[in-house]
Amino acid sequence: MNIREGAALAHIIIVGGGAGGLELAVRLGKRLGKRGKARITLVDACRTHLWKPLLHQVAAGTLDSHADEREYFALARSNHFHFRLGRMLDLSRETKEIYLAPTLDGDGKELLPQQAIQYDHLVLALGSQTNDFGTKGAKENCIMLDSLKAAERFHQKLIDQCLRAQTQQQTAGTGRFTVTIIGGGATGVELAAELHMTTKILSNYGLVNFDPEKDLRIVIVDAAPRLLQMLPERLSAAVAKELRSIAIEIHTNERVIEVTQEGVALASGQFIPSGLVVWAAGIKAPDFLNGIDGLESNHLNQLIVKNTLQTTQDPAIFAIGDCAACPQGEGLPNVPPRAQSAHQQASCLADSLCRLLEGKSLQEFHYKDHGSLVSLGNYSTVGSLMGAIASGSVFIEGTLAKWMYWSLHKHHQVAVNGWFHTWLSTWAETIDRVRNPRIKLH
Template sequence: MDSANGEGLHRITIVGGGAGGLELAVKLGKKLGKRRKAVITLVDASRTHLWKPLLHQVAAGTLDSHADEREYFAMARANHFNFRLGRMDGLDRDKKEIYLAPAYDFDGSELLPRQTVEYDTLVMALGSQTNDFGTPGASENSIMLDTPVAAERFHQRLINFCLKAQAEARSHGEGRFTVTIIGGGATGVELSAELHMTTKILSSYGLINFHPEKDLKIVIVDAAPRLLQALPERLSDTVARELRSIAVEVHTNEKVVEVSKEGVQMASGKFIPSGIVVWAAGIKAPDFIKDIAGLESNRINQLVVHRTMQTTRDTSIFAMGDCAACPQGERQPIVPPRAQSAHQQASTLADSLVGMLQGKPLLEFTYRDYGSLVSLGDYSTVGSLMGSLTSGSLFIEGMVAKWMYWWLHKNHQIAVNGMFHTWLTTWAELIARVRNPRIKLH
């Protein structure tokens, strides 16, 4: 649908094409855009979408990002919304306009000029980025897995090390290459297991001089008393036990005070020499939205919203997902920054905005915790089921948990691609597994 043909219609602009933002655009496109009830516009700085929980697999090489990416322009055409490529850097609430920074080509020439996008209703779905808490050297000397580009950069460094180890035929046990992961949450834990599995597979591809157990050391550092601090203790203990069984070194109760080119320094005095440092501890909303245009934000830049997901100082601006501080209740002050939260908010907000155009009151969002799943590659998957699935918390592991983790990704694909396309994609993935190597080697 071309925006020029939508003159006079209500303009809903969504900034951020992550899990929540893209799902919202697809739902509104089908409910409003297709019927010419409103003009739906999605804005994102990237041309393609990749489900963020998969980035650790891209980094390890067990997932080719290009095979799972979806083109925003193609999705917009198929789902009756417009797509604008650009990075938001400004907002004028009086004029109801957002501003997109100029985009540049590889040679530095201007690709897209500064753009203005108008709105009647604005939805901020910008997601989150890694928070290094101002730790000296963290931004310069560590990789933050916020984007497919960063994940690919990590993968290239890992592959290059393995090739170098193969060529040098080094004396094993000396000069081990260390990957230090700062942060014992789901990203850090899943990355460590995926890396161990990747290097074992690599050594079977003719790299006879590369021994994953002797040449590569994987370390997790976390300031909390245990891994996966936000999840049930039994799940945390099981994960820690599994990681130690595959020789992943775990340091808890250790605060990182500096990251240098040589390694990671802890407040306790410990120092871990490191070849690659991945920072996966903590999140924050993008810096530019802190107090943007006078909107209320919290200490990690999240926009403060009511349970309707409207911002506290402007009823025409909504925020959802990781970039929003949405109140929930006494036991859970705000909705946690998880993929399931964004998925639930997208569904509620889609219904809410459709109703709003029909003169109905906005819906209030209620978060339902369905539990957590943590994948340790081929080694194990563990989790806890909560909410309506059980009266309390049900611990699961093994094949049942693995299938449920797989279904989370499929559920997102169904939300944005539809059932038939997801069915076709799944068969294509199975065929690709037979045709391609188990890990990406380039």
């Protein structure tokens, strides 16, 4: 679509305000919205944004979510795009409309009615949700760590249990409170380390009856042969060694067959009594995307896209991030569902949409794997960097790895907030660490 003077502005709708969707909205707002070349609208079911890789810190209490959340309405105003509150239900390719479910207030009353919004170009950046693979009892008895609400719920349950230990003298045979984490990927591993660190700090805040070494048991269960199965074996071995050194139990090659109120049943016949169970074993795109209005999708509900990030059945609809099945090349797996993937796709698609409105061809997306980093709280950070040498990867750990892990979050903040606001917020975080407790106690 070429831009002509006096013609109606092209309307680009981005559904999903995660890492990829928000970065794309900010880029397009600055390049198109600010100059009156297109109308940019971001749609999300939540009013605030939190970088998803931080959820395990919110759950453990080492990060106060309110300090890192950003209001979509404020971001829209400062970055020249529009924000619509709502959860996408469906779309019509024929009329080029998306449909949003009614939004309810805290009392369950209708706040916003069902909405229909027309688009010229649609970008689906809906991210992913936890995939329990149909495991019996998982939905009812696990916390799925895929949203801010779930992370805060987990944290509250953890604090409640610590308070019980403080006020109730345990009797012999009562046993330890067990947190079982199903999934040995980055989320499960990082959560386990953060939990261990959190409970040690809690015992220093006057909870004299709570001894994390005696009263808390942390268990990781994974069906794969090793932790971090998708990452280099050396990195996996280093993480497992560090976790075992702080008494975290690791059960690999163990498939969960049922989760009950009492604990976790494994295919091997073992049963792990558990007071709190977190499911972090797999992801899938939202269910409603599966075959939505004839678009091609896979078994994980991801929309299948071309190298241009366009869906295979409709050139006006794009998908990025975890909800997209994006090819890397013949014989290679799809682009992995990581924050760096969403960031790279947002950057590429911003350029492509600007080119499209100028009547030029779309760019092809080429994923560049920059490596992986896994944080184990204050204990350690390990990772592998790709492209640092002519071939292969470089294994890093310790202070350098911690600094690089921290810089990933800052890179996202710069993309969304700009250098100056990121610099200010970093100083504010430093002051808060001195002023506030090291963990959230409520």
